[in-house]
Amino acid sequence: MDYNSMLKTAKENMEKCHVCPVCDGRACAGKVPGPGGKGSGSSAIRNYSWWREHVKIHMDVVTESFEPEIYTELFGCSLSMPILPAPIGMIALNFSDKLDEYTYAKAVIEGAAKAGTLAFTGGGAVDECYFDPIRAIEELGVPAVPTLKPWRMELVEERIKFAEQKGATAIAMDIDSAGLPHSSASAEPMVAKSADDIKKMCSMTKLPFVVKGVMTAKSARAAADAGAYAIVVSNHGGRVLDEGLATGEVLAEIKQVVGNRSKILIDGGIRTGADVYKALALGADVVLIGRPCAVAAFGGGAEGVKIYLEKIAAELKDVMKMTGTPTIKSINPETIKIIK
Ligand SMILES: Cc1cc2nc3c(=O)[nH]c(=O)nc-3n(C[C@H](O)[C@H](O)[C@H](O)COP(=O)(O)O)c2cc1C
Numbered sequence: 001m002d003y004n005s006m007l008k009t010a011k012e013n014m015e016k017c018h019v020c021p022v023c024d025g026r027a028c029a030g031k032v033p034g035p036g037g038k039g040s041g042s043s044a045i046r047n048y049s050w051w052r053e054h055v056k057i058h059m060d061v062v063t064e065s066f067e068p069e070i071y072t073e074l075f076g077c078s079l080s081m082p083i084l085p086a087p088i089g090m091i092a093l094n095f096s097d098k099l100d101e102y103t104y105a106k107a108v109i110e111g112a113a114k115a116g117t118l119a120f121t122g123g124g125a126v127d128e129c130y131f132d133p134i135r136a137i138e139e140l141g142v143p144a145v146p147t148l149k150p151w152r153m154e155l156v157e158e159r160i161k162f163a164e165q166k167g168a169t170a171i172a173m174d175i176d177s178a179g180l181p182h183s184s185a186s187a188e189p190m191v192a193k194s195a196d197d198i199k200k201m202c203s204m205t206k207l208p209f210v211v212k213g214v215m216t217a218k219s220a221r222a223a224a225d226a227g228a229y230a231i232v233v234s235n236h237g238g239r240v241l242d243e244g245l246a247t248g249e250v251l252a253e254i255k256q257v258v259g260n261r262s263k264i265l266i267d268g269g270i271r272t273g274a275d276v277y278k279a280l281a282l283g284a285d286v287v288l289i290g291r292p293c294a295v296a297a298f299g300g301g302a303e304g305v306k307i308y309l310e311k312i313a314a315e316l317k318d319v320m321k322m323t324g325t326p327t328i329k330s331i332n333p334e335t336i337k338i339i340k
Contacts, residue, residue, distance in 0.1 A: 001300050003307055010299030015096035017298075023271055023291050024048040025238060032181050033093045035291055037238030043246075044238025048269030050246035055278040056337050060324040068320035069327050070313060071116075074263065074286055075170045075208050075229070077143045080116025081313040082328055083276060085305065086237075086267045086288035087147040087174065087212070089122025089129040093182075095294060105133030106140065107297040111305020113142040115313070119305075120145045120172060120288065125186040130159060134166045143169040147212065149177050151188045153197065160205050170229065171205055176213030179240025198226035210265070215245065220254040223262065230263035230285075237268060237290050248279065252333070255283025273315025280328060281336040 011019040017035045018027045025048055028034060029041025037044025072082045085108040091099050099107070105121045112119040121133030121144060130146065137144045146163045148156055150173060160171055175198075177183055178190040193201075202209045208229030214220050215235055223231045233247050233254055247268035258264060266279050267288035279287045289312070296308035325331045 001303055001307065003311055006296060006299035006304040006307055008299070010295045010304070013096060013098040013298045014295065015098075017095055017291070017295065019295055019299075023295070025269070032239050033090065035094055035294070037242070038179070038181060038240060039242030041238065042242055043235055043244040044269070046244070046246040047235070047238055047248070048271065050248045051269055051275045051278055054339050055248065055282070056339060057274060057277060057281075057319065057323060058335050058337065059322050060335070061322060063324035066321075066326040068317040068325070070316055070320070072286065072328050074118075075143070075145070077118060077169060079118065079286075081309065081316070082280065082286040083309055083312055083316070084117055084265075084286060084288050085112050085119040085293035085309075086290035087120040087122035087145075087172065088290055088294050089147075090124035090182075093124075095298060099298060101129050101132035102136055104294075104297055106136040107301040108293055108305050109133075109136055109140050109142060109144045110302035111297065112144075112309065113140065114302060114306040115309040117309060118143040118145065118169060120147055123147050123149045123174070123177075125182060127187060131162075134163055134168070137168060138166040141167065145170045145172050145210065147172040147174055149173070149186070149188070150175050150190045150193050152191060153200065155188055156201060157204050160201070164205060164207060168207060170208040170210055172210035172212050172232070173201065174212045174234075174236060176234070176236050176240045179236070195222040195226055198223055198228060202227040202229075212265075213240075214254065215247070215250055217250075217253045217257045221257045224258045228262050230265055231258065232288065233264065233266040233284070234268060234288070248282065251279065251282040251284060273312050273317070274319050276312060276316045277319045277323070277331060278336055280331045281333055283333075
């Protein structure tokens with residue numbers, strides 16, 4: 001299988017996603033449930049377009065010759081690349097019933113592991129969306145991170161313990177999920193989480209705790225102060241609030257308040273190695289990619305996910321060669337230019 005045949009198969013398999021040549025949030029605007037962004041779809045579209053319109057990369061090739069190194073570390077695991085599949089849930093509702101929660105999770109976890117990295121798994125309105133991916137994590141026995149919904153605290157504690165027993169590498173929570181149009185159909189209500197709740201959740205587990213859905217310096221500071229191992233700068237792919245800012249545009253100010261206290265992950269509209277480079281230059285440690293990883297899983301299962309991740313990693317290396325940045329650590333804000 002090659003990249004193009006993977007896309008062709010994905011197109012046949014994905015009822016609700018058009019597998020567009022560019023995954024920019026336009027063709028699926030408003031399709032939630034479905035793969036799109038909420039309302040007009042403007043937040044998802046802005047996630048994508050901001051990287052392109054507002055960040056450019058300085059080419060700088062007066063340098064010694066080098067082979068770029070893109071390995072990094074997260075949750076105590078060494079990763080071959082700073083690129084991970086984002087959590088995606090409610091697979092049949094959002095894409096098609098060609099894959100269920102379990103087979104989808106298995107494909108991304110295994111594909112990521114084969115590429116030398118690790119995956120986050122998703123959740124949803126029904127319990128299987130949380131438990132089926134954890135079954136895949138247990139069976140495969142490779143690093144992966146389940147994502148809790150912002151349920152009531154007793155249930156959160158119970159489900160953290162469950163994930164720990166089954167071998168999760170870390171635990172995440174998408175604190176923005178209550179904004180999903182279909183969240184009201186959830187068997188368990190989703191509720192806002194305070195700084196104090198985050199502190200309690202961090203102390204419920206010895207595993208690294210990840211707060212996903214941070215879009216302001218204020219929330220980022222609260223999560224870091226509460227002891228979050230990592231935050232994910234994310235607006236859920238524009239699925240929870242219309243007319244929001246792009247994730248890329250709030251990244252630098254979040255890095256400023258968080259510093260090195262918590263790892264900074266980001267997702268939203270990252271589609272190429274150049275986009276990964278821009279995110280790292282603005283302060284992210286690692287990026288997550290959502291919809292294109294779903295396309296890869298529908299197009300080629302674990303092998304499709306591996307092919308896709310390796311393609312983005314190769315593009316990142318190519319950019320590093322042209323910017324005189326031999327390692328992930330050497331990628332810095334001076335190598336890019338923000339266009340107002
Ligand atoms: C269909 C769909 C389902 C998603 N399900 C989840 C989920 O269960 N948990 C979660 O934390 N994020 C979920 N997300 C959000 C992604 O993790 C990610 O934040 C988002 O897709 C942004 O990245 P992208 O622009 O690369 O798609 C979902 C996104 C989509 C499109």
